[in-house]
Amino acid sequence: MxxxxxxxxxxxxxxxxxxxxxxxxxxxxxxxxxxxxxxxxxxxxxxxxxxxxxxxxxxxxxxxxxxxxxxxxxxxxxxxxxxxxxxxxxxxxxxxxxxxxxxxxxxxxxxxxxxxxxxxxxxxxxxxxxxxxxxxxxxxxxxxxxxxxxxxxxxxxxxxxxxxxxxxxxxxxxxxxxxxxxxxxxxxxxxxxxxxxxxxxxSRKLERVHGKLDWTRPAKELALLIRAYNPWPGTYCLLPAVGGAPALQLKVHQAGVVPDAEACPTPGTILRADDHLLVSCGQGVLDLTEVQLEGRKRMSARDFLQGRAAEVGMVLA
Missing domain, CATH: 3.40.50.170 (Formyl transferase, N-terminal domain)
Incomplete structure (x- = not known):
């Protein structure tokens, strides 16, 4: 004993x-x-x-x-x-x-x-x-x-x-x-x-700032980061102002890499905003499948896109 x-x-x-x-x-x-x-x-x-x-x-x-x-x-x-x-x-x-x-x-x-x-x-x-x-x-x-x-x-x-x-x-x-x-x-x-x-x-101690998404990174890296930092410290980007509304933080809870997709030259550009929210990265494209707008509950990208305008061509910060 x-x-x-x-x-x-x-x-x-x-x-x-x-x-x-x-x-x-x-x-x-x-x-x-x-x-x-x-x-x-x-x-x-x-x-x-x-x-x-x-x-x-x-x-x-x-x-x-x-x-x-x-x-x-x-x-x-x-x-x-x-x-x-x-x-x-x-x-x-x-x-x-x-x-x-x-x-x-x-x-x-x-x-x-x-x-x-x-x-x-x-x-x-x-x-x-x-x-x-x-x-x-x-x-x-x-x-x-x-x-x-x-x-x-x-x-x-x-x-x-x-x-x-x-x-x-x-x-x-x-x-x-x-x-x-x-x-x-x-x-x-x-x-x-x-x-x-x-x-x-x-591996350093993590703070919320470490979850800021850098769209210049490859989509594969960002997908791993989003998985790794769920639930802490979480990952996020900035949704630009739309229709007089202020710019707001957008948390990303789940995302996947779009196979064989061609990225836009400007990382962070929204390529699709209907039932999918596709974002261009430094290499490849990321499909944001579950998100949470600042002050709101988490939801599927499809539900999010029905509730707030996010247009193709917008650039996420």
């Missing part, structure tokens, strides 16, 4: 926490959950706890929510944990924290390391057109996802996967790998496989 402290904030860690709490197929004990402080959420800024906190309290597990984990070394030592399991915690762990658990700190990272280290590996895998991704159970060090690999668990990326869909698939995949890794740690057979830094890539 291992005494485990679970460090996590994002929903991607919920299935793994649930697997640890359920004790199905193992007898490990979760001695505490460490998560970020409650945050204001929504227009009314209601103070809301992370879901991992809610689940931990329901199971009677103590919860710590330090503003800075580096200031809670003594409390963490008091847990007498054998292993820290870290999944999307949201703070960098300094050496003083990494050295606390008897057997080390394990991180569950949502990519096949060393590819896509960093904050947005799920979106990066789709955006870059990868055929597969997965989760990697790794030994933590002070670097950014640079520690030795314990266990990779691969999964194919379906051509229809969005960032949100793939997030949920990886969340569901993680518990199996984590429990296998913990069994090896307990038995003293867990490997430490050095990462090849020469093969590493970095």
């Amino acid at each position: 291992l005494r485990i402290a679970f460090l996590g904030t994002g929903d991607i860690g919920l299935p793994s926490l649930e697997a640890l709490l359920s004790k199905q197929g193992h007898d490990h004990e979760v001695v505490a959950v460490v998560t970020q402080p409650d945050k204001p959420v929504g227009r009314k800024q209601v103070l809301t706890p992370p879901e991992v906190k809610v689940r931990a309290l329901a199971a009677g597990v103590p919860v710590l929510q330090p503003e800075r984990i580096r200031n809670e070394v003594e409390k963490l030592k008091g847990l007498q944990a054998d292993v820290f399991v870290v999944i999307a915690y949201g703070q960098i762990l300094p050496r003083t924290v990494l050295e606390i658990p008897r057997l080390g700190c394990l991180n569950v990272h949502a990519s096949l390391l060393p590819r896509h280290r960093g904050a947005s590996p799920i979106q990066a895998a789709i955006r870059e057109g990868d055929a597969e991704t997965g989760v990697t159970i790794m030994w933590m060090d002070e670097g950014l996802d640079t520690g030795d690999i314990l266990l990779p668990v691969p999964i194919a990326i379906d051509p229809s996967d969005t960032g949100g869909v793939l997030h949920d698939k990886l969340a569901a995949l993680a518990p199996e790998g984590l429990l296998r890794a913990l069994a090896m740690v307990e038995q003293g057979t867990a490997p430490r496989i050095k990462q090849n830094d020469a093969l590493s890539t970095h």
Whole structure:
């Protein structure tokens, strides 16, 4: 049996926490959950706890929510944990924290390391057109996802996967790998496989501005970007003013590449605006199939075109 402290904030860690709490197929004990402080959420800024906190309290597990984990070394030592399991915690762990658990700190990272280290590996895998991704159970060090690999668990990326869909698939995949890794740690057979830094890539923290569509890029790249950034941070362009109405932001939720289509010399030009919304790109043509006008609900391009004039020849910014 291992005494485990679970460090996590994002929903991607919920299935793994649930697997640890359920004790199905193992007898490990979760001695505490460490998560970020409650945050204001929504227009009314209601103070809301992370879901991992809610689940931990329901199971009677103590919860710590330090503003800075580096200031809670003594409390963490008091847990007498054998292993820290870290999944999307949201703070960098300094050496003083990494050295606390008897057997080390394990991180569950949502990519096949060393590819896509960093904050947005799920979106990066789709955006870059990868055929597969997965989760990697790794030994933590002070670097950014640079520690030795314990266990990779691969999964194919379906051509229809969005960032949100793939997030949920990886969340569901993680518990199996984590429990296998913990069994090896307990038995003293867990490997430490050095990462090849020469093969590493970095995925930055995403902001809304990163979803701005650059029509000079090839249609294939933009289609991948739209899939990858659905639902966060989303992708958008600017619909020009029509009939006295102001220019408005147009979110693009779904799009596909039009096979063998000839693009207009001016990227961003609307080529068709009836039951399809076709837009010229730097290379090729994109078919916008689901959109959302600023202040409105999301809808099919066909419904959108019935409600607002979007003419052939307009150029989207």
